[in-house]
Amino acid sequence: MQRYFVSPENWKEDRVFIKGEDAKHIAKVMRMQLGDNIICCNNNDRSSICEILDLGGSTVETQVIKDIESDPELPVSVSIAQGLPKADKLEYIVQKGTELGAFSFFPFSADRSVAKWDDKKAAKKKERLEKIAKEAAEQSHRSKIPEIMNPRSFSDLLKLAEQFNIKIVAYEETAKQQEYSGFSSAIKKAGKGDTLLCVIGPEGGLSEKEATALKEHGFELCGLGPRILRTETASLYILSAISYHFELKG
Numbered sequence: 001m002q003r004y005f006v007s008p009e010n011w012k013e014d015r016v017f018i019k020g021e022d023a024k025h026i027a028k029v030m031r032m033q034l035g036d037n038i039i040c041c042n043n044n045d046r047s048s049i050c051e052i053l054d055l056g057g058s059t060v061e062t063q064v065i066k067d068i069e070s071d072p073e074l075p076v077s078v079s080i081a082q083g084l085p086k087a088d089k090l091e092y093i094v095q096k097g098t099e100l101g102a103f104s105f106f107p108f109s110a111d112r113s114v115a116k117w118d119d120k121k122a123a124k125k126k127e128r129l130e131k132i133a134k135e136a137a138e139q140s141h142r143s144k145i146p147e148i149m150n151p152r153s154f155s156d157l158l159k160l161a162e163q164f165n166i167k168i169v170a171y172e173e174t175a176k177q178q179e180y181s182g183f184s185s186a187i188k189k190a191g192k193g194d195t196l197l198c199v200i201g202p203e204g205g206l207s208e209k210e211a212t213a214l215k216e217h218g219f220e221l222c223g224l225g226p227r228i229l230r231t232e233t234a235s236l237y238i239l240s241a242i243s244y245h246f247e248l249k250g
Contacts (some may be wrong), residue, residue, distance in 0.1 A: 026038070034054050039064065078242055079106060079197050080239075083112070107151040109151065114204075
């Protein structure tokens with residue numbers, strides 16, 4: 001069943017009104033008919049099976065049939081702070097990270113970031129990432145779309161970190177020392193409702209200066225096993241391990 005995120009203001013009692021590109025997708029791409037059912041989500045914990053009542057014009061009108069009780073979100077809110085990578089890697093990280101349950105993404109400019117965020121194109125890039133996150137959330141049947149924050153500086157990252165009660169860094173030098181217990185310990189400390197911030201460097205990794213500053217601000221420097229992961233792989237590894245620990249492990 002197709003899933004669509006609909007802004008809360010477009011929910012009127014038992015009616016849900018779908019507009020814009022999603023309305024076109026329902027009518028023109030999916031070629032749905034009156035009486036067909038879809039799932040509507042308000043991006044705030046409510047998901048409902050809805051019946052299509054009207055396909056006319058630029059708005060699709062639906063009626064709520066019943067609410068869905070299942071919760072597909074990770075029990076721990078995991079935010080990914082990603083050092084700006086090259087090319088379209090950030091799009092890949094957002095897409096796959098959304099599928100794996102990330103709560104938000106915070107791109108930041110690291111010492112070794114080759115890619116630079118063009119301020120003139122910032123709004124369009126952010127809009128593109130938000131669209132990718134929305135489509136990935138719909139495809140993976142999530143109830144919330146991850147927040148895409150505006151790319152900021154490393155000092156902004158340190159300020160952001162004050163909001164989180166568990167903070168880890170994927171640090172290559174720790175992995176080379178075959179020290180892997182930090183990541184496992186951090187996950188074991190986390191409980192339902194906790195907030196966890198994961199920092200991942202760009203292609204060249206984090207500098208020693210950045211790693212030291214993060215450690216001074218309460219971060220655990222973690223190795224992610226004996227293999228050195230690419231920047232676009234690290235967050236997916238972390239999210240997968242967290243999902244296994246909380247959702248799959250017996």
